[in-house]
């Protein structure tokens with residue numbers, strides 16, 4: 001039984017017109033809990049309607065996940081993670097592939113800017129193809145992080161229901 005998590009909150013709130021501060025300088029989507037809690041509820045409901053059965057904060061403590069990185073990085077990390085635990089593993093990635101730079105180890109590079117430049121967006125189908133690789137690697141928990149939307153989670157639900 002694969003656990004399907006929800007997807008990104010801040011990005012989805014922003015697309016819905018909710019005030020979301022700059023995540024590098026402030027509290028990102030947490031402000032909406034104070035200023036627009038109904039919108040937060042609506043996004044959670046959208047993910048449930050899309051097929052998510054759990055949010056990250058409802059997992060058992062022994063679960064080990066890789067998150068908030070390029071989906072291809074989760075694919076690379078899961079076999080490594082498996083070496084360290086026999087418990088549940090999985091991931092929830094950003095809706096992107098990130099092409100690692102070739103040995104650029106300058107310390108003055110803004111990692112966030114650098115990653116944005118190296119990222120290409122994954123639509124729900126492409127995200128689903130990457131998550132299928134996680135499932136093939138033994139992931140028992142999957143979901144989405146930054147840039148994922150209910151449509152990404154809906155695609156994962158389709159994949160899980162078909163498999």
Ligand SMILES: [Zn+2]
Pocket residue numbers: 067068069093094145146
């Ligand atoms: Zn993220």
